Amino acid sequence: MKVHEVASILEGFAPLSFQEDYDNSGLLIGEPNHEVTGILLTIDVTPEVIAEAVELGANMIVAHHPLIFKGLKRLTGSGLVERSVMLAIRHNIAVYASHTNTDSVEGGVSFRMGHKLGLTDMRVLKPLSGNLVKLVTFVPEAYAEVVREAIFAAGAGVIGNYDSCSYNIQGFGTFRGGEGTNPFVGEKGKLHVEPEIRLETIVPRHILNRVVAAMIKAHPYEEVAYDVYPLELPYTKAGLGVVGNLPEPIPSIPFIELVKQTFSSPCVKYSNPTKENIQRVAICGGTGISLLPQALASSADVFVTADVKYHQFFDADSRITILDIGHFESEQFTIDIFYDLLSKKISNFAVLKSKVKTNPINYI
Ligand SMILES: [Zn+2]
Numbered sequence: 299m300k301v302h303e304v305a306s307i308l309e310g311f312a313p314l315s316f317q318e319d320y321d322n323s324g325l326l327i328g329e330p331n332h333e334v335t336g337i338l339l340t341i342d343v344t345p346e347v348i349a350e351a352v353e354l355g356a357n358m359i360v361a362h363h364p365l366i367f368k369g370l371k372r373l374t375g376s377g378l379v380e381r382s383v384m385l386a387i388r389h390n391i392a393v394y395a396s397h398t399n400t401d402s403v404e405g406g407v408s409f410r411m412g413h414k415l416g417l418t419d420m421r422v423l424k425p426l427s428g429n430l431v432k433l434v435t436f437v438p439e440a441y442a443e444v445v446r447e448a449i450f451a452a453g454a455g456v457i458g459n460y461d462s463c464s465y466n467i468q469g470f471g472t473f474r475g476g477e478g479t480n481p482f483v484g485e486k487g488k489l490h491v492e493p494e495i496r497l498e499t500i501v502p503r504h505i506l507n508r509v510v511a512a513m514i515k516a517h518p519y520e521e522v523a524y525d526v527y528p529l530e531l532p533y534t535k536a537g538l539g540v541v542g543n544l545p546e547p548i549p550s551i552p553f554i555e556l557v558k559q560t561f562s563s564p565c566v567k568y569s570n571p572t573k574e575n576i577q578r579v580a581i582c583g584g585t586g587i588s589l590l591p592q593a594l595a596s597s598a599d600v601f602v603t604a605d606v607k608y609h610q611f612f613d614a615d616s617r618i619t620i621l622d623i624g625h626f627e628s629e630q631f632t633i634d635i636f637y638d639l640l641s642k643k644i645s646n647f648a649v650l651k652s653k654v655k656t657n658p659i660n661y662i
Pocket of ligand 1: 363583584585625629
């Protein structure tokens with residue numbers, strides 16, 4: 299299996315288009331056509347992790363945090379990032395990162411945290427924007443059904459728990475085939491009027507190419523006329539953070555203790571408990587306090603996240619309890635997401651979890 303094939307498995311789960319604007323997920327170091335001998339999974343890429351990969355014979359590292367985040371202007375070995383990049387190149391190790399796209403995908407970082415806490419009825423806290431488009435095409439009436447079925451089979455037309463959603467209007471299309479054409483109906487060089495269906499449906503942008511390919515394949519016309527309109531609607535199947543419910547309410551302090559234990563957090567910082575019992579829980583792995591408005595709007599009793607600053611704890615304002623469980627602690631199970639995904643699809647070489655403790659923060 300080649301590097302680009304491993305990347306395809308990862309991106310089939312967490313599309314790169316789901317990443318935030320500031321992010322740098324994807325293949326960062328290495329050649330896509332290089333043969334993979336083993337994969338090492340980690341949260342961060344450090345020289346120690348690269349040394350571990352070399353020792354294990356793994357020539358691809360899959361990390362949560364991108365090793366190269368900002369532009370690198372020189373590689374002189376000054377600083378951890380430069381040293382790590384140089385070491386990876388020297389040892390022919392490919393480095394791939396799946397960061398905010400794995401945060402945003404259903405089943406990603408925050409979902410995994412929610413599962414660890416036993417949450418049910420989880421939904422995305424801040425749905426992705428700009429990921430839905432309206433696809434419109436014009437089909438001869440007799441072919442409308444076959445084209446509809448093809449685009450639905452490719453994933454179009456899903457709204458909430460409904461599938462096969464479309465709108466169809468009868469009308470007529472006009473066209474005249476020029477030199478080199480072979481019209482499906484009508485005659486070359488003559489204006490033709492054909493009864494057609496204007497077929498419109500909704501498509502997530504990350505599968506648009508697949509849907510358009512299926513549409514063109516099923517459509518009888520030589521030149522398929524279609525439009526793609528961007529939509530302002532939120533895409534509720536993906537986005538940052540989750541909110542869900544505990545099966546039973548738990549008093550505040552025992553809940554905080556449960557979180558501390560679940561994430562092996564040596565220190566949980568929390569704002570004043572506001573509710574006697576906790577049942578509705580909002581979560582965002584990593585630095586997630588910017589999602590506090592969404593956590594409040596979701597009627598959550600608590601918001602579990604990391605990297606909360608002193609003044610941001612005041613923003614809880616007796617409306618919610620903010621828990622800061624530590625950045626690494628909150629994201630540690632991301633390695634399991636990668637492992638579950640890759641080990642199921644790869645059998646001819648090892649997929650290994652790094653044993654290096656990359657958390658740069660110590661507690662005393
Ligand atoms: Zn992070």
